[in-house]
Amino acid sequence: MTVPRFLGEGKIDFHEKPVPEPGAGQLLIEVHANALCGSERGQFYQGTSVTPGHEAAGTVVAAGAGTKTDVGTTGGIFLMDFCGECRNCIAGYTNQCLAKRGDMGFNRDGGYGVYELINENLFFPVDPSYSATEATLLLDVMGTGGHAIKRAKRAHDDIRSILIPGAGPVGLGILAMAKLMLGANVPVVISDVVPYRLELAEKLGGLPVLTSSMSLAEGLKHHGLEAPDVTIDAAGKETVRDECMALLAHRGVIVSVAHGGGLSIKNLYSDFVFREMTLIGSEYFAYQELEENYALLQANRAYLGQVITHRMGVEDIQRAFELFFAGSTGKVIIEQ
Ligand SMILES: [Zn+2]
Numbered sequence: 001m002t003v004p005r006f007l008g009e010g011k012i013d014f015h016e017k018p019v020p021e022p023g024a025g026q027l028l029i030e031v032h033a034n035a036l037c038g039s040e041r042g043q044f045y046q047g048t049s050v051t052p053g054h055e056a057a058g059t060v061v062a063a064g065a066g067t068k069t070d071v072g073t074t075g076g077i078f079l080m081d082f083c084g085e086c087r088n089c090i091a092g093y094t095n096q097c098l099a100k101r102g103d104m105g106f107n108r109d110g111g112y113g114v115y116e117l118i119n120e121n122l123f124f125p126v127d128p129s130y131s132a133t134e135a136t137l138l139l140d141v142m143g144t145g146g147h148a149i150k151r152a153k154r155a156h157d158d159i160r161s162i163l164i165p166g167a168g169p170v171g172l173g174i175l176a177m178a179k180l181m182l183g184a185n186v187p188v189v190i191s192d193v194v195p196y197r198l199e200l201a202e203k204l205g206g207l208p209v210l211t212s213s214m215s216l217a218e219g220l221k222h223h224g225l226e227a228p229d230v231t232i233d234a235a236g237k238e239t240v241r242d243e244c245m246a247l248l249a250h251r252g253v254i255v256s257v258a259h260g261g262g263l264s265i266k267n268l269y270s271d272f273v274f275r276e277m278t279l280i281g282s283e284y285f286a287y288q289e290l291e292e293n294y295a296l297l298q299a300n301r302a303y304l305g306q307v308i309t310h311r312m313g314v315e316d317i318q319r320a321f322e323l324f325f326a327g328s329t330g331k332v333i334i335e336q
């Protein structure tokens with residue numbers, strides 16, 4: 001099969017790889033859609049021998065011994081190859097597996113290839129009336145977004161406002177899931193420096209703040225809000241995280257989904273202890289969450305579909321990445 005090769009320095013060409021054969025417990029998926037993700041920046045600029053793509057969906061074309069999934073079934077592929085047997089997997093925290101076998105698209109060939117070989121436990125089947133492109137919404141958009149909201153709810157039992165710095169696809173996913181899980185009436189302020197993203201955020205019900213023209217504090221005020229109860233960081237900048245920490249209400253919760261930068265708490269008592277703040281990390285999501293998110297997708301198909309703004313063929317993958325990293329897109333999907 002001819003698959004994209006990430007050479008580094010922002011260049012992608014194509015090369016040949018053999019079509020893998022499913023062993024016991026494995027499925028061979030013909031990939032029909034894979035969403036681009038900001039976390040692929042490293043692969044795009046540094047290069048990799050692995051075929052990237054970790055937001056994939058497609059159809060089962062061959063099934064190894066001992067599997068239960070029928071050939072012809074369409075579904076999404078969970079990124080983390082969890083063991084299913086460790087303490088964390090048994091407790092339902094499959095995103096915190098202690099014996100993870102790999103990460104699809106990072107250290108195992110992923111969804112930009114024609115075919116992807118997976119262990120069956122990573123496959124999440126959907127009804128044939130859903131396209132593979134729609135099924136990718138269950139992954140980073142709904143999965144990662146919804147998990148961050150659940151992490152916040154664990155630490156705060158009456159969330160009345162949310163601030164999301166960063167309106168890239170991760171921020172948009174958090175916004176959409178906040179609206180669906182907390183109710184449309186809970187105001188969600190979302191900031192970015194890219195006007196295109198904020199227009200999209202507004203369509204999803206977010207209150208936009210263009211941070212190239214006003215501060216987060218001014219943005220909150222502009223929308224008639226004061227200190228937010230929760231901030232979910234999708235920007236990954238230390239200065240922004242510090243700004244959010246200072247803005248939060250008493251009992252405030254800061255959830256970090258973004259990876260970049262740090263967080264500085266200069267005076268532990270006055271900045272953190274006194275207001276009884278909570279700081280939480282949120283990494284991807286657990287496989288078990290796919291079921292409830294699938295129910296939300298079924299009920300809000302058109303609303304969630306707005307997050308996808310571009311669909312391109314795999315032959316255009318170079319252009320797709322350039323467009324995506326230039327910033328003026330929602331989710332970009334490679335279809336094949
Ligand atoms: Zn991703």
Ligand SMILES: [Zn+2]
Nearest residue numbers: 083086089097
């Ligand atoms: Zn495990």
